Amino acid sequence: MAEHDTLDRFDRYCELLDSLTGATPVISDVEPRVAGDGPVRSVSYIGVPGPGYVTGFTYGLSLPSHPDWGTRGRELSITVHSDDVEWSRVPARVVAALRGICPFNSGQVLGYMETYVGSSAMNSIVLARPAVDCGSGLLDLSLGDVDTKRRDLVEIIGAYPIYSSERDFVYSRGFDAFWSLGWDRFDPARTPVA
Numbered sequence: 001m002a003e004h005d006t007l008d009r010f011d012r013y014c015e016l017l018d019s020l021t022g023a024t025p026v027i028s029d030v031e032p033r034v035a036g037d038g039p040v041r042s043v044s045y046i047g048v049p050g051p052g053y054v055t056g057f058t059y060g061l062s063l064p065s066h067p068d069w070g071t072r073g074r075e076l077s078i079t080v081h082s083d084d085v086e087w088s089r090v091p092a093r094v095v096a097a098l099r100g101i102c103p104f105n106s107g108q109v110l111g112y113m114e115t116y117v118g119s120s121a122m123n124s125i126v127l128a129r130p131a132v133d134c135g136s137g138l139l140d141l142s143l144g145d146v147d148t149k150r151r152d153l154v155e156i157i158g159a160y161p162i163y164s165s166e167r168d169f170v171y172s173r174g175f176d177a178f179w180s181l182g183w184d185r186f187d188p189a190r191t192p193v194a
Contacts, residue, residue, distance in 0.1 A: 004152065005038040005063050009141050013075075013154070014043060016139045017057055020132060021048045025057075028089060030096040037100055038063035042092035044085055048132075053186070055079040055132060056088025061095045061104065062141075062154045068103040072138065072153040076104065079131035080161065081186045090116045091159045094125060104157055107175035109167045116161060120188045124167040128179065130158035131186070160185050169194035 018024060023045045030040045040060035048055040055077065062073025076091035094110055102110065104127060111124040134156045141152040170178045183193040 005060075008143055009152070010041070010059060012141050012143060013059055013139065016141075017043060017045075020134060021045045021055065023048050026085065028092075030089065030092040032060065032096045032099065034100060040092055040096040040099065042089040044088035046085060046088075049079065052083060053079060053081055054083070054085055054088045056091060057156070058092045058095045060092070061099055064100055066100075066103050068105060069155070072155050074104050074155050074157055076127070076159045077130040077132055077156050078125075078159045078161070079186055080188050081184075082188055084117055084119060086117045087161070087188060090125065090161065094159070106157060109162070109170045109175075111164060111167050117188065120161070121163060122161040122188055123164055124162045125159045126162050126167075126170060126175070126178065128158045128160060128175075130156045132156070161188050163192040163194075165192050166194045 014025060026044045026046065028042045030042060032040045038060055043057040043059055045055045047053065058076045061075050076095060078088060078091050080087045106127050108127045109124055115121055115123050137155060139154045141154055166178060181193045184190050
């Protein structure tokens with residue numbers, strides 16, 4: 001499934017992210033549930049989009065395909081107002097656990113048994129549009145001239161940390177009802193809104 005995972009592809013991905021963020025990342029590996037599906041990496045940008053923020057992208061979700069995605073792949077992104085770089089690694093840990101099982105669709109909520117980061121009780125994420133502007137929403141990881149049908153396109157999906165009570169609210173009332181509530185999508189220290 002990871003046949004198109006190459007160092008050139010990963011380098012191209014990082015070049016595009018560096019261009020979007022204007023920064024240089026800290027890269028860390030996360031052990032995947034199924035090693036044969038390829039690596040899972042966290043690409044973390046400290047101080048992006050500004051001082052006191054951290055932004056993280058996954059690499060590895062786009063390696064295997066999923067029927068919901070069509071001809072493109074997906075990767076996740078998170079942005080939080082925190083100095084704790086662990087927040088930027090949360091999506092990569094989720095991908096490592098659920099890649100190949102979950103479609104990672106916008107509006108979906110995903111939970112975890114424990115908290116993601118020790119300083120917060122949040123243990124779930126809700127998926128939506130990414131906080132970081134990705135232009136058209138697709139990154140083209142194609143190397144060289146390729147046929148339009150063979151382009152290596154990756155969609156970035158935003159991951160927002162939430163509480164388990166908020167996850168339950170999404171299950172019972174729906175994504176739109178939750179998303180329309182007044183809550184700071186970037187504050188992992190906020191109080192629950194549901």
